[in-house]
Structure formats: structure tokens, C-alpha cells
Amino acid sequence: MLLMCKNIPVYDIGSETVLNNALLPGLMREKSANMHTFTRWMKYRYSSGTNTLARKLKGITFGQGARIRINRETRALSFSDCYWIKDENDLVLFEDISPYYKPFWEGMDEYKTGQAVPTLYVGGALSKEWKNDGRLYKYGDVSVELQCIKLCKNCGILVENAFAIKDGIAIENITSQNLMLEQADQSGRLDPDDFDEQTIIDLFGKGGAQMLIIDAIIGNGDRHAGNFGWMRDADTGAYVGMAPLYDFDHALDSTLESDRLLTDAVKYCMPYRDEVIRIAQIARESDNPVFSKRAGSVLDIL
Structure with missing residues (x-):
């Protein structure tokens, strides 16, 4: 075999x-x-x-x-x-x-x-399935996920593309026959059960900082190693960059004004302080009051 x-x-x-x-x-x-x-x-x-x-x-x-x-x-x-x-x-x-x-x-x-x-x-x-139109269909209340995707786009952060459907959300596939997704837990580059913010910064640099800050602002407490990673060239195996952000199922795990998720993200992202400020300023204008409030806390810390 x-x-x-x-x-x-x-x-x-x-x-x-x-x-x-x-x-x-x-x-x-x-x-x-x-x-x-x-x-x-x-x-x-x-x-x-x-x-x-x-x-x-x-x-x-x-x-x-x-x-x-x-x-x-x-x-x-x-x-x-x-x-x-x-x-x-x-x-x-x-x-x-x-x-x-x-x-x-x-x-x-x-x-x-x-x-x-x-x-x-x-x-x-969540219940989800691939359809022959090349989209992943997820079923359930996904309104917050759409808000997260919109915020990432507003901030210029590479993110999956999706739109609402009856009873759920349809997500455009980020891969193709030429470009593969390798989740972090499949990469061998970190321990999927034991990694921290510094690990993400070391692996992805500015892209990692963007992910950490946006997750802190949306209160996403479950960015596990199965829902971030790399894109690889399917013909050469080369790593071509960080994958677009995907899977925001646990946004609003926290709705507090500030917490450890937020303060730790700011701490580890200080090498990218200007980028953190830029993202937080955009997120502060979000229609979602929790996103706006937590983005304001990021700016207060800085």
C-alpha cells in the first residue's frame, strides 16, 4: 500500500x-x-x-x-x-x-x-459536509462566525470566504489541486497539546500576531492546532505561507472587557505593536459590541 x-x-x-x-x-x-x-x-x-x-x-x-x-x-x-x-x-x-x-x-x-x-x-x-460545488457547509447558528470573517477582511487579514445559507454557512475551499492545507497538528512543528502564544509568533511571525490579536478581540478561546496551519505546494511540498484563518466556532467564549486571553495576546505581540494598534482601531468600530469593547481594551493596554 x-x-x-x-x-x-x-x-x-x-x-x-x-x-x-x-x-x-x-x-x-x-x-x-x-x-x-x-x-x-x-x-x-x-x-x-x-x-x-x-x-x-x-x-x-x-x-x-x-x-x-x-x-x-x-x-x-x-x-x-x-x-x-x-x-x-x-x-x-x-x-x-x-x-x-x-x-x-x-x-x-x-x-x-x-x-x-x-x-x-x-x-x-459542528455538523458539516463537503458539497460538490466545492464548498464546506456548516449547520447551526453561525452568525458570529460571519461577523468574525467580516472583521478579518476589514482588517486586511487573510481569511476564508463564506456566506450565509439556510440553517448555516457555506465556506469556499481554501485549497485546490495545486495547493494543500497542512494543519498545525499535522505538521510536526509543534506539540498540538502543549504550545503557547510564543510558539505561534515563532512559527508565523506577523501572521501569527494577527491571528492572536483577532482571536483575543473576538474572545476565541479555542484556537487549537487543528484550526490553523500552512499552505503547501502540492507538486513540490514547499511551504508557501500561513493558511487563511478559518474556523471561528468558539468566538465569544469570552465576552468580558478584558481577560488573560487578551492581555497575553498583547504581551506576545509587542514585536508587532503597530500592527496590533491598526487592527484594534479597526475592530473598535465593529458593529459587534463585544468585539468593539475588547478592541478598546487592547488599545488601553498599549
Whole structure:
């Protein structure tokens, strides 16, 4: 069994042999490529433990457990990157089965082996699913998420694009067949269970400071390592920059005028003081009273 990136063999899973180091998932490149790191990386990609709709689809269609079988049958195709798995003698090409090129199974009618099921490979607690129009649909009260996206755009911060739909939000995919998302928890560049603001500044510089300050202003207390990361070139494996901000499900975790989230963000972002001031001044004019109040507190601290 081979791990592929598009049509390039990257890793022989059975023999634990690296076939293309540049295109290895970050976790495997940083921590050495073996069955342990491959399994950890696959676990981070697999979503049915968090995404409630993915869990439902998995249960009705594939049964409980049997993750190895599910990965084999679905080829572990995602709509966030260009990785997939196949047998060594399988002649199928990425273009024949990838959701970037082909319609995919959405949970209706019979599932056929080889179809893409990218909903099984997108995390987060809300019910969400990929649609054939290339958008991620999230269901529930997402009005605050739209406000967060609007604020980021007003501040000139790179962010996902989204719009309201009935019962939820539709989010434009930030990836393509040429550009992959690598979440921080898949990168091997930090401990997903033990990192702090300084880690983010060290990894992303000004982009990291923008994320920390905007999260502090919107009261987002859950910027875990699964909802920020890098964009990678799908042909070379090169890291081309920080990914657009995405996933604001926990905005307004805090509605206080000030708290540790806010004061720590200001402290660690002082090397980018002018940028912090610029963002806070814009956010202070927000229609959301909590955003406005917390932005004012940032300016008071400075």
C-alpha cells in the first residue's frame, strides 16, 4: 500500500520506506517516517470522532470501527490536501477519483468503492459536509462566525470566504489541486497539546500576531492546532505561507472587557505593536459590541 500525493508515490506503508521526502506529510518529515507517525498523521486527518455528520455517515455506511478498512475503501481522499492511498499495482490516477475533479458520495444511495468521501476527513464539532460545488457547509447558528470573517477582511487579514445559507454557512475551499492545507497538528512543528502564544509568533511571525490579536478581540478561546496551519505546494511540498484563518466556532467564549486571553495576546505581540494598534482601531468600530469593547481594551493596554 502506497501513500500518494497526487500521482507521486510518497511513502510505502508496508515496508515503511520513504519514496519522496519533499512531499511527505510534515509530521512524518519532521519526526521520521514510520508506521507510528503515519498512523498519528492519519488520525489527525480523520474526522468522525468530532464532526457529527461524518460520524453518522460512517456508522450507517461503514459500521463502527474498522478505520483501516474505511481508509482503504475511500482511499482516504480529502478535500484539504492531495494525499490518498492505493495498492502498489493499482493503475487508478488521482484525476480519476479526487473530489477536485470528480463528483463524490454525499451519503445517499449505495457507496461504491473508490468514490471520494471527503466529509469523513474534515474535523470540528459542528455538523458539516463537503458539497460538490466545492464548498464546506456548516449547520447551526453561525452568525458570529460571519461577523468574525467580516472583521478579518476589514482588517486586511487573510481569511476564508463564506456566506450565509439556510440553517448555516457555506465556506469556499481554501485549497485546490495545486495547493494543500497542512494543519498545525499535522505538521510536526509543534506539540498540538502543549504550545503557547510564543510558539505561534515563532512559527508565523506577523501572521501569527494577527491571528492572536483577532482571536483575543473576538474572545476565541479555542484556537487549537487543528484550526490553523500552512499552505503547501502540492507538486513540490514547499511551504508557501500561513493558511487563511478559518474556523471561528468558539468566538465569544469570552465576552468580558478584558481577560488573560487578551492581555497575553498583547504581551506576545509587542514585536508587532503597530500592527496590533491598526487592527484594534479597526475592530473598535465593529458593529459587534463585544468585539468593539475588547478592541478598546487592547488599545488601553498599549
